[in-house]
Amino acid sequence: MTKRRLARIAAAVIPLIATAVIPLFAAAAAAPCQPDPSAFQAMRARVLHPPAGQVVVVAHRGCFADAPENTPLAIAHCARLGVEVVENDVRTSKDGELYVLHDDTVDRVTNGSGRLGALTAPQISTLRMRQGSGGQGSAVTDEPVPTLRQYFRAARNRVLINLELKPSGAVTWESLLDKSLAIAREEGVIDHLLLKVPDASHHGKTMKTQLLASVNFPPDVALLPIIWQSATPVARRLDTMEQFGGIGYEMPVTDPAYLGQTRFDKRLTGRPIMAIAVQPNWSGGLDDELSLRDPVAGWGRLIELGANLIMTDRPEALLRYLESTGARLAAQPSCS
Numbered sequence: 001m002t003k004r005r006l007a008r009i010a011a012a013v014i015p016l017i018a019t020a021v022i023p024l025f026a027a028a029a030a031a032p033c034q035p036d037p038s039a040f041q042a043m044r045a046r047v048l049h050p051p052a053g054q055v056v057v058v059a060h061r062g063c064f065a066d067a068p069e070n071t072p073l074a075i076a077h078c079a080r081l082g083v084e085v086v087e088n089d090v091r092t093s094k095d096g097e098l099y100v101l102h103d104d105t106v107d108r109v110t111n112g113s114g115r116l117g118a119l120t121a122p123q124i125s126t127l128r129m130r131q132g133s134g135g136q137g138s139a140v141t142d143e144p145v146p147t148l149r150q151y152f153r154a155a156r157n158r159v160l161i162n163l164e165l166k167p168s169g170a171v172t173w174e175s176l177l178d179k180s181l182a183i184a185r186e187e188g189v190i191d192h193l194l195l196k197v198p199d200a201s202h203h204g205k206t207m208k209t210q211l212l213a214s215v216n217f218p219p220d221v222a223l224l225p226i227i228w229q230s231a232t233p234v235a236r237r238l239d240t241m242e243q244f245g246g247i248g249y250e251m252p253v254t255d256p257a258y259l260g261q262t263r264f265d266k267r268l269t270g271r272p273i274m275a276i277a278v279q280p281n282w283s284g285g286l287d288d289e290l291s292l293r294d295p296v297a298g299w300g301r302l303i304e305l306g307a308n309l310i311m312t313d314r315p316e317a318l319l320r321y322l323e324s325t326g327a328r329l330a331a332q333p334s335c336s
Contacts, residue, residue, distance in 0.1 A: 252276045286298045
C-alpha cells in the first residue's frame with residue numbers, strides 16, 4: 001500500500017473516530033447490559049483463536065472514558081461496546097482482601113490516600129472511586145473500590161479478563177494467584193481468565209524465578225505469558241517459552257521490529273499476539289497518542305507487524321478504526 005493511499009485512509013478515518021465517540025457513549029449509557037452466555041462463549045473462542053484479519057480489543061483498566069477505571073461500571077461499558085477483554089490489576093489489603101487497583105496507593109483513583117497494602121478492608125470500604133482515570137480535581141463517584149469478587153461477578157459472561165497480579169511486601173505472586181483462582185472458581189469465571197505471567201525479565205527487573213517453570217498452573221487456566229523485548233530473537237525465546245503451554249503472548253517492545261519477528265514463526269499462526277499501545281515505550285512508539293492522530297501509523301502498524309490483540313486506553317476509538325478497515329465486524333457485544 002502506498003504512502004499516498006495510507007494518508008487518504010488516515011484522513012478519512014480520523015474524523016470518523018472523532019465523530020463516533022459521542023454516539024458510543026450514548027449507547028453505553030443505555031439499558032443495562034444483560035449477559036448472554038452463548039455470545040460470550042463465541043467471543044471467547046474468537047479471542048483464543050483470532051480469525052485471520054480480525055483484531056481483538058483489550059481495554060487497559062476497562063472502559064473508563066465514562067466510568068471509574070477498573071470498576072464494574074467500566075466493565076459494563078466495555079461489554080456494551082463489544083470490547084472482548086478487560087485488563088486489570090489485583091492487589092491485597094493489609095488484612096488479606098483482594099482488590100482491583102492499578103496503583104500501589106489509592107491516592108490517584110479514590111478520595112483517600114495511602115498504600116492499599118497498609119489499609120484494612122473496613123478502611124477501604126469507606127473510600128469512593130474518582131471518575132475516569134482519577135487524579136486531583138476529578139469527580140468523586142459513589143463507586144467503592146472493587147473487590148476482586150465484585151469484579152468477577154460484573155465480568156461473568158460479559159468479557160474476558162487479562163488478569164495481572166501485583167504482589168507487594170510479604171505477599172508473593174504465587175499466593176495472589178492461589179487466592180485469585182479460588183475466587184474465580186467460586187464465581188464461575190475460571191474460563192474467563194487470560195493469566196498474565198511475567199517474563200524472567202519484567203518491567204526492567206530480573207525475576208528471581210521463572211514463574212512459568214516454577215508454578216504448577218491448573219490446566220483449565222489460559223496462560224498469556226509476557227515476552228519482553230531482549231537481545232534474544234523471538235524464535236529463540238519461543239524455543240523456551242513454548243513448553244509452558246501458553247495460548248499466545250503479550251509483547252511489550254521498544255523497537256517495533258521485535259514484534260514483527262512474530263510474523264515469521266509458524267508456531268504463532270492463529271494464536272493471540274498482544275501489542276501494548278498504552279505507552280510509547282511498550283509499543284515502540286506506536287501508542288494510543290500517536291494512533292489518535294494517525295491510526296494507520298499507530299494501531300495499523302501494530303497490526304501489520306503481527307498483533308491480533310491490542311491493549312489500549314482508547315477502546316472506543318480503536319473499535320471505530322478497526323471497523324472502518326474491516327479488521328473487525330461491527331457491533332459484537334457479549335450482552336443484549
